[in-house]
Amino acid sequence: MKPFLAIFLLCITAFAGAQDIFGTDEEAFVLLPAEVISGGPTRDAAFSHSGRWVTYQKRTYSSLPDLLSTKESPNWRWFAYDRKTKSTKSLTVPADIDTIEVMGDDATVFVAGEDYFGFFSLTTAKFTRLEIPDGYDLLSEGIPTFAPYAFLQKDDHYCIIFPDATRLEFDAKGFDVGDGIGYDQHNIYFYATRGTGNAEKSGRLAVSKATAQLAFAELTDDEVVRLVRSLSPVEHAFVFTNRNENVYVQAEEEPPAKPGKLPFDARVGAGSDYAISRMKELVVYYDAGALLLREIKPVDIQLAKSAVDEALRQKLLKKAKTVGIALMLYAADWDDVMPGQENWQTDVLPYTKDAELLKEFNYTFRGGNIAEIKNPESIEMGFVLGPNGRAVVYLDGHTKWVSNP
Numbered sequence: 001m002k003p004f005l006a007i008f009l010l011c012i013t014a015f016a017g018a019q020d021i022f023g024t025d026e027e028a029f030v031l032l033p034a035e036v037i038s039g040g041p042t043r044d045a046a047f048s049h050s051g052r053w054v055t056y057q058k059r060t061y062s063s064l065p066d067l068l069s070t071k072e073s074p075n076w077r078w079f080a081y082d083r084k085t086k087s088t089k090s091l092t093v094p095a096d097i098d099t100i101e102v103m104g105d106d107a108t109v110f111v112a113g114e115d116y117f118g119f120f121s122l123t124t125a126k127f128t129r130l131e132i133p134d135g136y137d138l139l140s141e142g143i144p145t146f147a148p149y150a151f152l153q154k155d156d157h158y159c160i161i162f163p164d165a166t167r168l169e170f171d172a173k174g175f176d177v178g179d180g181i182g183y184d185q186h187n188i189y190f191y192a193t194r195g196t197g198n199a200e201k202s203g204r205l206a207v208s209k210a211t212a213q214l215a216f217a218e219l220t221d222d223e224v225v226r227l228v229r230s231l232s233p234v235e236h237a238f239v240f241t242n243r244n245e246n247v248y249v250q251a252e253e254e255p256p257a258k259p260g261k262l263p264f265d266a267r268v269g270a271g272s273d274y275a276i277s278r279m280k281e282l283v284v285y286y287d288a289g290a291l292l293l294r295e296i297k298p299v300d301i302q303l304a305k306s307a308v309d310e311a312l313r314q315k316l317l318k319k320a321k322t323v324g325i326a327l328m329l330y331a332a333d334w335d336d337v338m339p340g341q342e343n344w345q346t347d348v349l350p351y352t353k354d355a356e357l358l359k360e361f362n363y364t365f366r367g368g369n370i371a372e373i374k375n376p377e378s379i380e381m382g383f384v385l386g387p388n389g390r391a392v393v394y395l396d397g398h399t400k401w402v403s404n405p
Contacts, residue, residue, distance in 0.1 A: 021262060022250065024251050024252060024256065024264075025261070025262075025301075028299050028303075029238075029251065029266075029304075031296055032297060034292040034293065034294050036290050036292060037290075037292065037293055038079065038088065040059060041058065042056050042059070043056070043286075045273075045284045047276070048103075049103070049278060051281070052082065053080050054080070054284055055078065055100055055102060056079055056081070057077065058079055058291075059075060060075045060077050077090065078090075078093055089122055089125070092120070093118070094111070094129070097113050099111065099112040102122075105148040107121065107122050107148070108120065109121075111127070112150075116129055117130055117150055119163035133152070133154075133159070135154045138151075147180060147188070148163050149163075153177075157171055158170055158172055168207065168209060168212055170213075172205070174194060175192045175205060175214075175216070176194075177190050177192045177205060178191040178192055181227065187206040187209060189204055189206050203219045236281075237280060238281075238296060241265075242274070245270060246268075246270055247270075247271060247283070247285050248265045248267055249283065249296065250264055250265035251265075252264075268294055269294070270288065280296075281295060281296050282295055282296070309387070312386060313389070313401050316385075316401075317384075317400075317401060320361065320392065320399050321397075322352065322354075323348070323352065323358065323361040323382065323393065324381050325351075325397070326348050327348055336369050337368065338368060341363065345359070360384050361382050361383070362385065363381070365381050365382065370395055376395035377396040380393075381394060388404050389401055389403040390404075
């Protein structure tokens, strides 16, 4: 094995843990160790479009009696955690908001209430509140996950409002304007259709920032499919589930008919509330009194299988070691005499309290006084069978994995 691959394998088993590896026969993934975002009660965690930011509410306490109170506290404040800098910003926004989302520029937070909306700058910490004009609707597809603006509609009239409160208004009569799909220095682009019935055409509607003029470019069916895929460029559609108050991630929707070498899923953590990023490579959840984040990374499948094998070997070696210690404790109570083959499990059970573990152990030593043995390091006490080998414990207490010939 190449040195850097061996180091990587060591890192997987030492830090992530083999229990964090999952996949299929064709690809493998690992859940990286949890990253702490915040301690204390939190709620409503969500990722930004890019996955860089995590917004969430945290309960704050104004006094010691408030801290000790069992009543629901109204003191919930919004925060944004920056994964890039590992820092947290407090968001001074109204308490009655319905929507909060970091925009695609990763510098502005969009906020909306019942009759208002606004922009919070992550750079200047300034909040700009704007009223929704009479007769206009704030469109959900205008809540800008990908671009820094708000999108309002009144019949066929549309209004784009930027964080600096400047407006771009245009009429789109004859068009059914859909989701925003991008922007550049000169234009803002929307998915739109024109016409009805068999004459309906799908395309990209460009709105000029300078003149508010419209330009419609018809798209073929294949181009529409590519456009939809570009808006959701998920490399791997991981499936997250909640089972028995635990969050799990799996590589595919359905498990394989025949179990593979790798585990099909991995436990993310405890808790029933969680949120995943747009690319589905990040998950945030509340566990053990803290808001935590874990990232999923692809790994070489052969390295992953080796890590799982090594973890299993270590598990079996630990079992053999545990029974070996129990046998040694028995011998210490009986003048260095080990039990014989008959009824040895009954004799040793008080030293392990684990009957199932003793059933897995193959006791090969015939019994007798171990103090009289000159080479205990080479005499087997017994072993636990595993795939392609066995975990052996010796009379001196050390363990060793012995592969099948």
